[in-house]
Amino acid sequence: MNPIFKHGPSPQHRLVLVLFCSALLIFFDHKMNSFEFVRGYLQSMVSPLQYLATTPKQAIDWAVENLTTRQHLIEENQRLKSNELQFQEQAMQLNILKQENDRLRSLLSSPVRKDAKKMVAEILSVDSDPYSHQVVINRGANDGVFEGQAIIDEKGIVGQILHVGTITSRVILITDVTHAVPVRIRRNGIRMVANGTGTIDRLVHNFVPHSTDVVVGDLLVTSGLGGKYPEGYPVAKVVAVKMDESRPFAQVQSEPVAQINRLRYVLLLWPEKPTAIFSSKDALTAIPENENAGS
Template sequence: MKPLFAKGPSLSVRLLAFTVLSAVLMVVDARFDALKPVRSQLGLILTPVYWITDLPLRAWEGISEQFASRSELLAENQKLKAEALLLQRRLQKLATLTEQNVRLRELLNSSALVDDKVIVGELIGLDPNPFTQRIIIDKGARDGVFVGQPVLDASGLMGQVVEVMPYFSRVLLITDVTHSIPVQINRNGLRAIASGTGNTEYLELRHVAETADIKVGDLLVSSGLGQRFPAGYPVAQIKEVNHDSGQPFLQVRAEPTAMLNRSRYLLLVFNDSRSPEERASAAAEAQLRADGKLSEPVAPGPAGSKPAEPVADEQEPQP
């Protein structure tokens, strides 16, 4: 009589058999292409299973997005509105600055209002040599630029032209180690020599006597000695004065008033050889023209003479 339930192989024998079969299948799949169609069919069959198992996660993400916090959305909306307002303000300010820049450049080109003739140049490059302090500007020999010409920005003296090409020039900054400029303290007229250090942040005043009347905050202006730079232009401001009892001279450092690392538009100065009377006459004429009271240029008279009377815009016909 047969038993009702036949006894099969033990569990360990089955595990061993499946293990061997799995190893054989992996070796065959790695070495041969015979199982590629089978693997493709299995992937097609298991695709719905993958989609179903991923369904809860995708559903949870969708629900989370639908029920996002209303306060967070309002806060983000307020932030975006504030940023848009700031950008609009900057745009308006840029438009205002552009118009102001045009007016200032026109004023600077009206050189009759100042003692010296100037033209406006623009910085177009920096000298690649790290051991020099030089810049390149867009004015050259075609514009009348000459070697040794002083260069300023809106805040003070920057340097001088050292090389002139037809359409551009190189300018040596006052902070270059090879550059020195005669200066005087605006407060008391004390003369000194300001030398470059290779650092755009400061200049050094060398051979200043220990007893010299110099203080932190004093303004240094060009003295005009040497006939290279016009007198009276701001150069630097004293930032540090060190007294060393063992040294015969003071250690003085000054910060340039010109924005050497930031200025883009520069002034090239032409020395004015006119007499003070001629300068005053030209300045008065330019002021009258700016006020709309003068229609035609007035020919300069001899030195010491009074400015010519303004010409009326319209004259009555003579009978």
């Protein structure tokens, strides 16, 4: 029940009083910092509530950041693995190219004659017959290849052309059982014949007298006889000499200096142009007429 008579100040007076007190509080707080302690105390009381209010948002932000970062790390890890594989493959390719470049450089600076006509050829296939040491190269009649042409690598004699095709040729290696190379010992010039044995790292020399001056380690080079191989190219090194008086001849074996089982590129050699030989008639023809008249 509402009282009939109301006591106390009117609402207008209360409003004015409140405004006046507020103005005083603002003045004292601004000029004298009178309520700094109270403000700090209230702030301390409110801080837990602020932290509690912001906790859900912070939790969501942390989860989103960590999930995004983990997914990013997974993608980056996969990308780095892919790049590593590509770099490893490129490194292997570069290593292979470097080896081939070194091999070709060694091949082009072949022993003995540096000014002879040469052509690099690549091995296309190797004969699968274990008793036949033959390979196929990617050069043929279109490149000027001919039967009996000498083949070398960066170390020495490899073999010779056996059959010539249009764009490929078949090479018989010096280790083939049907192949023989006239050689001489570089140390003393004694001539022998190096025969293939069907073994990739062995040559034999038949009909060598017991008195022959040959020792292990002697380098055998082409003698130039027969006209198939140019003179002076390395062929093999003597690895075994057996002087058995019960046999009519000494047993001599050698090892090819060419890397027969590692062939990838070979070098084709062309014979040097023969020196022109003039007859006495040609020489007289070449004498000027005025000299003939003077004589």
